[in-house]
Amino acid sequence: MNETKKLSLSSAIGLGVVVLIVGFAAGYDVAHSRASAILVGSASAPDGVDLTPLWKAWQAIDEKFVPAAVSTTTPIATSTEEMQQQRVWGMIQGLAGSLNDPYTFFLPPVENKQFEDDMQGRFEGVGMEIAVRDQIVTVVAPLRGTPAERAGIRAGDRLLEIDGTPTRGMDVGAAVQLIRGEKGSTVVLSIAREGETEPIEISVVRDVINVPIVTTEKRDDVFIITVATFTANSPDLFRDALREFIGTNTTKLILDLRGNPGGYLEAAVDMASWFLPSGKIVVTEDYAGHARNIVHRSSGYDVFNDNLQLIILVDRGSASASEILADALQYHLDARLLGTHTFGKGSVQELVPITANTSLKITVARWVGPDGNAIPLEGIAPDVEVKVEEEDIKEGRDPQLDRALELLQGQ
DSSP states (O other): OOSSEEEEESOOSOOOOOOOOSOOOTTOOGGGHHHHHHHOOSSOOOTTOOOHHHHHHHHHHHHHOOOTTOOOOSOOOOOOHHHHHHHHHHHHHHHHHTTOOTTOEEEOHHHHHHHHHHHTTEEEEOOEEEEEETTEEEEEEEOTTSHHHHHTOOTTOEEEEETTEEOTTOOHHHHHHHHOOOTTOEEEEEEEOTTOSSOEEEEEEOEEEEOOOEEEEEETTEEEEEEOOBOTTHHHHHHHHHHHHHHTTOOEEEEEOTTOOEEEHHHHHHHHHTTSOTTOEEEEEEOTTSSOOEEEEOOOOOOOOTTOEEEEEEOTTOOTHHHHHHHHHHHHHOOEEEESOOOOOOEEEEEEEEETTEEEEEEEEEEEOTTSOBOOTTOOOOSEEOOOOHHHHHHTOOHHHHHHHHHHHTO
């Protein structure tokens, strides 16, 4: 992996030199040398920042802390290096949390490994993408064919409790730690859902999640490509799907991005390049003056002519890279978006290695579409709005796909 990796993901699924300190508070004695060895890096304290309170807190913990579960006068042993390391991770988490940005957070070793597994498209859990929205842990989308989808989890569901643990104030990493588990085990979710007056309790049996990244289907003279997420190998799989489409000799294509929470920006730009001439703007990273803006342009594979008839399916679970791809194709090709408003994830993250096995996922810019406008926080509005009602779900109907087929087959 490169030193930094651009992400277009609604949320990471879990959470070099630690940018900390070389200065110490007065009286901070030699007994703390192990802690200082962990904390000190090549960077000095920022100008004008007094880190004395931090070291006072560290020293007070060393001298006074007794776990609440311990009811004895027996002295507590000196903190181990592992315990000190956990404090360092906690400080970085607190530093990231102080920004009040739901997409910026620290990935300690376990969560960092989970994130890497997720981006490879295989992990154990329930199979849903979550994010913190308005300070509430919210389902971006259940992944298709996963336990979460089968159990009835929906995009927009708000998680109130996970196995009885309230989620108020919880970050994404902590929520994921509670939701993840071994195949065959069960997690119980208490959910607030739009249109329901009382919380809903849903039990989900965990399983090995193999994300079906790209799938294809043909309905009469309409070809359907479904992209579930934007992983490192999505562009190759998408190219194969397009070859299959071209081989059918039809010009009618549905690109299904519903429930797709995003992923790698590079994947979205590569996919857009199959439809757009070289040099066309796909998306711009706007750094608000902190750095030079980066414009991502089509590589110009551009294998389709004006005969292509394209409809893109989107919903509340279409986020980030999905919105980038849909927005670019809508603007340049007049492709019609059909479904409901997208999620509204319009920010850029970088995955910055902190140590060999930890990372910081940090928001660094905003996405700006080819029309010069930022992706709206309320999501991209569809050209043709089609909602999926409760009765449709119960009866196994898909009115959005049906409407798209009807529009294309009528042409």
